[in-house]
Amino acid sequence: xxxxxxxxxxxxxxxxxxxxxxxxxxxxxxxxxxxxxxxxxxxxxxxxxxxxxxxxxxxxxxxxxxxxxxxxxxxxxxxxxxxxxxxxxxxxxxxxxxxxxxxxxxxxxxxxxxxxxxxxxxxxxxxxxxxxxxxxxxxxxxxxxxxxxxxxxxxxxxxxxxxxxxxxxxxxxxxxxxxxxxxxxxxxxxxxxxxxxxxxxxxxxxxxxxxxxxxxxxxxxxxxxxxxxxxxxxxxxxxxxxxxxxxxxxxxxxxxxxx
Numbered sequence: 001x002x003x004x005x006x007x008x009x010x011x012x013x014x015x016x017x018x019x020x021x022x023x024x025x026x027x028x029x030x031x032x033x034x035x036x037x038x039x040x041x042x043x044x045x046x047x048x049x050x051x052x053x054x055x056x057x058x059x060x061x062x063x064x065x066x067x068x069x070x071x072x073x074x075x076x077x078x079x080x081x082x083x084x085x086x087x088x089x090x091x092x093x094x095x096x097x098x099x100x101x102x103x104x105x106x107x108x109x110x111x112x113x114x115x116x117x118x119x120x121x122x123x124x125x126x127x128x129x130x131x132x133x134x135x136x137x138x139x140x141x142x143x144x145x146x147x148x149x150x151x152x153x154x155x156x157x158x159x160x161x162x163x164x165x166x167x168x169x170x171x172x173x174x175x176x177x178x179x180x181x182x183x184x185x186x187x188x189x190x191x192x193x194x195x196x197x198x199x200x201x202x203x204x205x206x207x208x209x210x211x212x213x214x215x216x217x218x219x220x221x222x223x224x225x226x227x228x229x230x231x232x233x234x235x236x237x238x239x240x241x242x243x244x245x246x247x248x249x250x251x252x253x254x255x256x257x258x259x
Contacts, residue, residue, distance in 0.1 A: 092226055093133055093180075093188075094258030099231065100125045103252030105144045113147075114239050115246030118166075120145035122250065126173070134182040139196075140173045146239075149203050165203020169239070171213055172196045180221075192217040192235065200241050212240040221256070229256045 103122040109115055121144070128138025146169040153163050176194030183189075195214035201207070219233025231254045239246045 093130060094227065095130050097128050097130070097136075097138075097229075097256050097258045098125070099128075099254040099256035101231075101252050101254030103142070103144075103250040106249045106251070107147075108236075108247040108249050110239075110246030111244035113246070114241045114244035116147040116167075116169075116239070116248065118145045118148045122252070126176075126254075128178065134180045136178040136180070138173070138176050138178060140176070141170065142173070143168065143170045146200060147203075151204065167200065167202040167205075169198055169200045169211060171198035171211065171237075171239075173215070176215070186223040188221045188223065190219055190221060190233075192219075192233075198239075200239075209242055214238050217250075227258045229258065230254075231256060 101124055103124070105118075105120050105122045107116045107118065122142050123144075124140055124142035126138045126140035128136050130136040145166055147167040149165045149167065151163050151165065152160050154160050173194055174196035176192050176196075179191050181189045193216050195212075198211035198213055199208045200211045201209070215235045215237045217233055217235030219231055222230045222232075224230060232252075233254070234249065234251045237248045237250060239248065
């Protein structure tokens with residue numbers, strides 16, 4: 001009896017000891033797990049980099065400003081601000097221009113050879129350059145019928161007939177100064193002054209004569225587009241041919257291209 005009770009007591013003691021050992025082992029395991037978790041948290045905190053506000057993170061080279069997986073180049077710096085008072089508010093008029101015109105030439109008296117006597121249609125062109133918005137210089141050429149002359153000729157059978165000869169002038173405007181009124185509208189008045197040389201050949205002459213001429217004119221340009229204008233003008237011309245001086249007036253229309 002005493003032996004059975006001693007065996008039972010020894011078995012219960014061994015079971016309690018095993019239970020206490022298992023509890024101690026579980027407690028040690030939980031402590032090790034908590035220590036591992038704390039170590040992992042400390043490592044993750046050490047890996048986190050604190051970025052101060054307003055300080056962009058360093059970007060890898062070759063991937064600046066990557067958006068949606070695609071890189072883009074940053075925009076350049078904006079241009080410097082200009083003083084509005086220094087900007088030219090006037091309309092753009094171009095620098096060079098080329099025009100083709102048609103005029104009606106009207107003789108206005110003078111000596112016989114220089115004055116001419118024919119009303120005719122003249123054609124010509126001009127090539128010019130603007131020095132500024134209101135000043136320009138151009139050169140050009142104009143040709144027209146200067147005079148008409150009738151002579152009587154006798155045929156071989158003795159019959160007299162009237163023969164008409166037409167004298168023509170070709171004038172070269174070597175240098176003409178043009179002044180525009182500096183207005184900002186599509187209608188711009190102007191004035192011309194200049195001169196040049198030319199050639200006159202009479203209707204019954206086999207050779208030409210040198211012509212000296214000068215002109216003063218005025219007109220207006222109608223700007224139909226930034227590079228296209230239509231002009232109306234009139235000019236007084238003085239011609240000197242073989243020591244004779246004549247006067248003429250021209251009224252015409254021209255079409256100009258500007259660049």
